[in-house]
Amino acid sequence: MKSYIFVFCLLLSLTTGQNASGESFHIPINPGRGNWTAAYAKAREFVCQLTLTEKINFTTSTGAGSTTGYDIGIVPRLGFRGFARSDGPVGVRGTDYNNAFPAGLNVAATWDRELMYTQGHAIGMEQKGKGFNMALAPVVSPMGRNPTGGRNFEAYSPDPYLSAAAFSLAVAGMQDAGAIAVGKHFLLYEQERFRYPGNDYGIPDPDNVTMPYSANCDDRTLHELYLLPWYDAVRSGLAGVMCSYNQLNNSQACQNTRLLNDILKGQLGFPGLVLSDYGSQYSGVLSALSGLDQATPGDALHYSPNPEPGISYWGPNLTISVLNGSVPEWRIDDMVTRVMAAYYFLGQDHNYPELNAGGGFQTYGYMYPSAMLDYTQINFHVDVRDHHAGIIRKVGADSVILLKNVHATLPLKPEKIKQIGIIGQDAGPSAQGPNGYADRAGDSGTLAMGWGSGTANFPYLVDPLAAIQARALRDQTVVQYVLNNSAADAIDAIAEQASACLVFANADSGESYVSVAGVYGDRNNLTLWGDGDALIKEVAANCSNTIVVIHATGPVLMEEWIDHPNVTAVLFAGLPGQESGSSLVDVLYGDVNPSGKLPWTIAKNEKDYGTPIIPYPSGPTPQVNFTEGLFIDYRHFDKDGIAPRFEFGFGMSYTSFKYSNLVISGPSNSYSVGRPSPTRTVNGSVCASRKLNPSDYTFPATVSSITHYIYPYIASNATISTPGVPTATASIVAVQPPAPPGGDSSLYDILYTVSVDVTNNGSVAGQEVAQLYLDLGNGEPPRQLRGFNKMMIQPGETKTMVFELKRRDLSIWDVVSQAWVDVTSIGTTVGVHVGPSSRNLPLEGKIPGM
Ligand SMILES: *[C@@H]1O[C@H](CO)[C@@H](O)[C@H](O)[C@H]1NC(C)=O
Ligand SMILES: *[C@@H]1O[C@H](CO)[C@@H](O)[C@H](O)[C@H]1NC(C)=O
Ligand SMILES: *[C@@H]1O[C@H](CO)[C@@H](O)[C@H](O)[C@H]1NC(C)=O
Ligand SMILES: *[C@@H]1O[C@H](CO)[C@@H](O)[C@H](O)[C@H]1NC(C)=O
Numbered sequence: 106m107k108s109y110i111f112v113f114c115l116l117l118s119l120t121t122g123q124n125a126s127g128e129s130f131h132i133p134i135n136p137g138r139g140n141w142t143a144a145y146a147k148a149r150e151f152v153c154q155l156t157l158t159e160k161i162n163f164t165t166s167t168g169a170g171s172t173t174g175y176d177i178g179i180v181p182r183l184g185f186r187g188f189a190r191s192d193g194p195v196g197v198r199g200t201d202y203n204n205a206f207p208a209g210l211n212v213a214a215t216w217d218r219e220l221m222y223t224q225g226h227a228i229g230m231e232q233k234g235k236g237f238n239m240a241l242a243p244v245v246s247p248m249g250r251n252p253t254g255g256r257n258f259e260a261y262s263p264d265p266y267l268s269a270a271a272f273s274l275a276v277a278g279m280q281d282a283g284a285i286a287v288g289k290h291f292l293l294y295e296q297e298r299f300r301y302p303g304n305d306y307g308i309p310d311p312d313n314v315t316m317p318y319s320a321n322c323d324d325r326t327l328h329e330l331y332l333l334p335w336y337d338a339v340r341s342g343l344a345g346v347m348c349s350y351n352q353l354n355n356s357q358a359c360q361n362t363r364l365l366n367d368i369l370k371g372q373l374g375f376p377g378l379v380l381s382d383y384g385s386q387y388s389g390v391l392s393a394l395s396g397l398d399q400a401t402p403g404d405a406l407h408y409s410p411n412p413e414p415g416i417s418y419w420g421p422n423l424t425i426s427v428l429n430g431s432v433p434e435w436r437i438d439d440m441v442t443r444v445m446a447a448y449y450f451l452g453q454d455h456n457y458p459e460l461n462a463g464g465g466f467q468t469y470g471y472m473y474p475s476a477m478l479d480y481t482q483i484n485f486h487v488d489v490r491d492h493h494a495g496i497i498r499k500v501g502a503d504s505v506i507l508l509k510n511v512h513a514t515l516p517l518k519p520e521k522i523k524q525i526g527i528i529g530q531d532a533g534p535s536a537q538g539p540n541g542y543a544d545r546a547g548d549s550g551t552l553a554m555g556w557g558s559g560t561a562n563f564p565y566l567v568d569p570l571a572a573i574q575a576r577a578l579r580d581q582t583v584v585q586y587v588l589n590n591s592a593a594d595a596i597d598a599i600a601e602q603a604s605a606c607l608v609f610a611n612a613d614s615g616e617s618y619v620s621v622a623g624v625y626g627d628r629n630n631l632t633l634w635g636d637g638d639a640l641i642k643e644v645a646a647n648c649s650n651t652i653v654v655i656h657a658t659g660p661v662l663m664e665e666w667i668d669h670p671n672v673t674a675v676l677f678a679g680l681p682g683q684e685s686g687s688s689l690v691d692v693l694y695g696d697v698n699p700s701g702k703l704p705w706t707i708a709k710n711e712k713d714y715g716t717p718i719i720p721y722p723s724g725p726t727p728q729v730n731f732t733e734g735l736f737i738d739y740r741h742f743d744k745d746g747i748a749p750r751f752e753f754g755f756g757m758s759y760t761s762f763k764y765s766n767l768v769i770s771g772p773s774n775s776y777s778v779g780r781p782s783p784t785r786t787v788n789g790s791v792c793a794s795r796k797l798n799p800s801d802y803t804f805p806a807t808v809s810s811i812t813h814y815i816y817p818y819i820a821s822n823a824t825i826s827t828p829g830v831p832t833a834t835a836s837i838v839a840v841q842p843p844a845p846p847g848g849d850s851s852l853y854d855i856l857y858t859v860s861v862d863v864t865n866n867g868s869v870a871g872q873e874v875a876q877l878y879l880d881l882g883n884g885e886p887p888r889q890l891r892g893f894n895k896m897m898i899q900p901g902e903t904k905t906m907v908f909e910l911k912r913r914d915l916s917i918w919d920v921v922s923q924a925w926v927d928v929t930s931i932g933t934t935v936g937v938h939v940g941p942s943s944r945n946l947p948l949e950g951k952i953p954g955m
């Protein structure tokens with residue numbers, strides 16, 4: 106068994122790791138990183154030097170396509186070069202000499218906290234190496250309310266606890282590398298369909314939709330499900346948040362004061378900046394007062410009917426809004442303070458690399474593309490890949506989920522396998538090459554990434570066929586293959602000869618600005634693409650040892666073949682990134698014992714999930730009612746007693762584990778009845794107010810303006826109404842960092858520890874993910890994940906796994922007191938269940954109510 110075990114102690118002395126060759130490498134921790142108090146002090150000092158137009162430069166990007174360089178926060182007078190940002194969750198987007206990492210779904214499927222951190226760190230290093238100050242990642246929403254959600258794969262899991270771990274560790278990793286993590290999308294962005302008007306969603310009369318859909322969700326569900334991961338990420342230092350395209354309760358996410366001011370900046374104590382998704386800003390004054398801090402890309406892309414580049418809700422309009430009194434200047438100070446606090450918090454004032462990439466693969470291009478100005482070198486092709494391929498391969502292998510394995514089919518035993526047949530388009534390379542479709546919007550060849558903005562260019566892609574052939578050659582195994590799913594005769598011929606038939610199929614999805622084969626972002630159904638079910642059945646009819654490998658962006662239906670006696674093994678490999686084939690071979694041949702577990706449920710029927718995407722608009726603003734409340738994914742299956750095909754948390758190993766000896770200790774802390782969330786302080790100016798004279802804000806004669814480029818200056822003939830009382834009555838959060846990040850710190854007090862013994866009673870070493878679920882009563886879901894632990898256990902060895910239960914883990918959100926209430930403090934006895942999956946929980950205990 107290859108040993109990839111990282112030798113660091115997580116978060117404490119995370120300085121060395123091992124790459125695929127088992128050699129150590131250094132994981133540098135950002136040396137300049139500070140704390141929020143210190144960062145705020147520095148930021149305030151900086152902000153107080155600025156003029157109003159300089160401040161406005163920090164709030165508004167210079168426009169879509171305006172520049173390939175820095176596009177926000179440029180202050181020539183102080184030599185401050187500004188900020189550059191890039192997607193995304195699987196690595197730096199749209200450039201070269203970067204790595205293409207596994208999707209969030211694979212990271213979640215590892216259930217491995219070290220890997221969650223390590224992948225985040227590696228991506229952060231690559232962003233920093235290219236000179237991007239902000240990484241528009243990681244992604245935690247969509248969480249996966251709808252199993253067909255197009256972008257679910259970018260995020261982790263519909264379980265908030267697993268999501269919280271993956272999200273907050275990715276944030277910690279990226280930010281320890283020095284990049285500002287911008288977590289997205291805030292919030293309830295659960296479907297692609299109708300996320301903004303004017304898109305083709307494959308429906309008649311798409312123009313009947315005039316506003317983004319509204320996700321309507323009650324307060325308890327919001328806190329316990331969709332908001333939970335954000336608490337942990339803010340507590341881990343999350344410095345940026347991207348507000349989403351959709352509306353909540355019919356108020357746009359980027360101008361929803363309840364969401365941004367009260368909840369995010371108030372209850373969660375978020376000290377960083379909120380920036381808009383690309384065109385999710387729908388107002389000027391209102392978004393400023395409601396908590397938006399940066400407008401991206403600056404242009405208001407929603408001016409109907411024709412979006413005009415260079416026209417902005419902010420920029421000059423924000424300057425005017427201050428001059429006419431609609432936006433108090435201290436709110437502008439607050440915006441800039443939050444941006445600069447993030448900058449100092451991450452230590453970006455210490456030798457942060459200069460931007461060296463932009464505009465794709467080409468070396469030369471326009472610095473100002475939409476004005477076609479300044480043709481110059483825009484890409485310096487800096488190689489930031491380092492030794493991250495080892496991490497990619499390990500995340501890929503450790504996220505493979507073994508769903509079926511009869512007759513000890515896997516691992517493959519080369520001495521027994523004389524000939525391998527490899528079947529299916531998904532097994533091999535695409536004739537277009539790995540980067541042949543823009544933003545990966547195409548499905549040919551093996552699927553290793555979904556499509557949309559959550560993509561990166563592949564530096565190479567090891568497809569399964571290449572990797573299996575290379576391995577099989579070592580063993581003198583004969584390999585035949587057919588990559589054409591329709592070539593039935595050729596498939597039958599090799600299936601009949603092979604001693605093991607590996608059949609590959611996939612299901613793709615992505616972001617809705619582009620469609621693939623009639624899929625407009627969200628999947629239309631959970632069926633495999635390319636007639637995958639028929640392909641698998643064709644192979645199984647002719648081969649008594651059929652091994653199915655699935656690459657997909659989420660769950661797929663398997664009913665047509667899962668019980669077929671000739672289907673001897675099934676592997677779900679997700680979207681593994683550039684090392685796809687290598688990771689798979691590690692598992693197929695047993696160099697890595699599979700340890701991935703499902704981060705969602707695989708149902709027998711799509712309707713069993715109970716949360717379909719609304720296919721047609723219910724009106725000009727489609728209404729998406731989250732009436733199921735807390736009951737999504739396994740919570741729903743458990744409550745309604747629906748048998749899934751494979752339950753949440755399920756995944757097999759080449760060995761077997763026995764659970765014993767559950768011990769609960771505690772309470773280790775005094776109980777406190779739920780405290781209300783921290784209150785917000787509403788505050789005035791932090792800097793001395795200065796004279797507001799409109800002529801000070803017009804375009805300086807020395808600057809020649811670039812077409813379609815947004816500046817902070819107002820037109821010399823602009824009408825400024827008399828400064829008056831602000832017109833909107835939104836509540837506003839103060840400039841001070843609301844302490845402490847993550848909300849009331851007593852939520853994180855450890856009240857109980859639970860320990861269990863896990864014994865490897867098989868014959869090979871393997872990692873096991875033990876899972877702890879609580880039953881909190883009070884109408885809560887019967888089982889809720891509240892702990893997991895992954896350990897490598899040798900044959901015959903027993904390891905004790907310890908779970909820590911925080912006060913929040915035992916709490917529900919009480920909407921009346923607006924506080925987390927520990928249910929044991931109100932007399933509820935809590936059920937504790939531990940085991941290898943959400944439906945296999947052999948150990949039980951109780952935490953008594955008080
Ligand atoms: C944070 O920074 C402030 C100001 O520099 C300092 O007084 C404080 O001790 C620091 N806190 C921690 C936890 O390091
Ligand atoms: C604002 O930024 C632009 C570049 O985007 C720069 O040309 C201009 O000088 C800046 N304005 C101020 C007042 O610093
Ligand atoms: C779109 O609106 C028009 C005019 O109100 C109506 O006739 C048509 O049925 C609508 N189409 C759909 C798909 O709702
Ligand atoms: C949305 O409306 C529901 C029902 O009125 C309410 O419980 C919830 O707090 C609202 N959420 C937001 C973010 O306004």
Ligand SMILES: *[C@@H]1O[C@H](CO)[C@@H](O)[C@H](O)[C@H]1NC(C)=O
Binds near residue numbers: 389416417418
């Ligand atoms: C200011 O906003 C208005 C809409 O409120 C828009 O029509 C106008 O073009 C904007 N001005 C600039 C300079 O972008």
Ligand SMILES: *[C@@H]1O[C@H](CO)[C@@H](O)[C@H](O)[C@H]1NC(C)=O
Binds near residue numbers: 389390425429430431
């Ligand atoms: C102030 O200016 C902004 C931006 O142009 C505008 O939307 C707002 O209505 C103005 N307020 C007043 C009181 O005129």
Ligand SMILES: *[C@@H]1O[C@H](CO)[C@@H](O)[C@H](O)[C@H]1NC(C)=O
Binds near residue numbers: 124125130492494495
């Ligand atoms: C592993 O790291 C060592 C030391 O940094 C390096 O020499 C070696 O090339 C790396 N191997 C791989 C496969 O990345």
Ligand SMILES: *[C@@H]1O[C@H](CO)[C@@H](O)[C@H](O)[C@H]1NC(C)=O
Binds near residue numbers: 589590591592593
């Ligand atoms: C795939 O096989 C089918 C059936 O034999 C054939 O019609 C088709 O041309 C083949 N496709 C390619 C790309 O060779």
Ligand SMILES: *[C@@H]1O[C@H](CO)[C@@H](O)[C@H](O)[C@H]1NC(C)=O
Binds near residue numbers: 622623624629631
């Ligand atoms: C699933 O959706 C695809 C389009 O994405 C369609 O071709 C196929 O017929 C659908 N299958 C089922 C079983 O509905």
Ligand SMILES: *[C@@H]1O[C@H](CO)[C@@H](O)[C@H](O)[C@H]1NC(C)=O
Binds near residue numbers: 646647648649650671
């Ligand atoms: C299983 O495969 C064998 C060929 O090895 C075939 O004869 C048999 O019919 C297959 N079984 C089924 C149920 O298709």
Ligand SMILES: *[C@@H]1O[C@H](CO)[C@@H](O)[C@H](O)[C@H]1NC(C)=O
Binds near residue numbers: 730
């Ligand atoms: C959503 O809920 C609202 C308020 O209860 C209701 O009026 C509307 O019909 C619902 N919409 C859909 C599509 O279910």
Ligand SMILES: *[C@@H]1O[C@H](CO)[C@@H](O)[C@H](O)[C@H]1NC(C)=O
Binds near residue numbers: 820823824
């Ligand atoms: C201001 O002047 C510009 C030309 O410089 C003109 O296009 C615009 O209509 C004028 N606006 C007002 C409000 O007079």
